Amino acid sequence: MSVRCVYAVDGMTCEHCASAVSGELNRLPGVHEVQVDLAAGTVTVASDGPLPIDEVRAAVDEAGYELAGTHA
Helix, strand or coil: CCEEEEEEEECCCCHHHHHHHHHHHHCCCCEEEEEEECCCCEEEEEECCCCCHHHHHHHHHHHCCEEEEEEC
């Protein structure tokens, strides 16, 4: 079962930002796709199952940005 979740991320302004966030999120177990929308300030993550929000937050923090929430 594939799950897609959209996260709001504060501070992303350029392709380098998008690359940094994507790289960290792609390291999480079960993640198979990450799409960044810089204009909307969102990241869509496709994974094998629901991801623990603490792990997502830690990955975004590691990239140097702040997880602002999730979108349904």
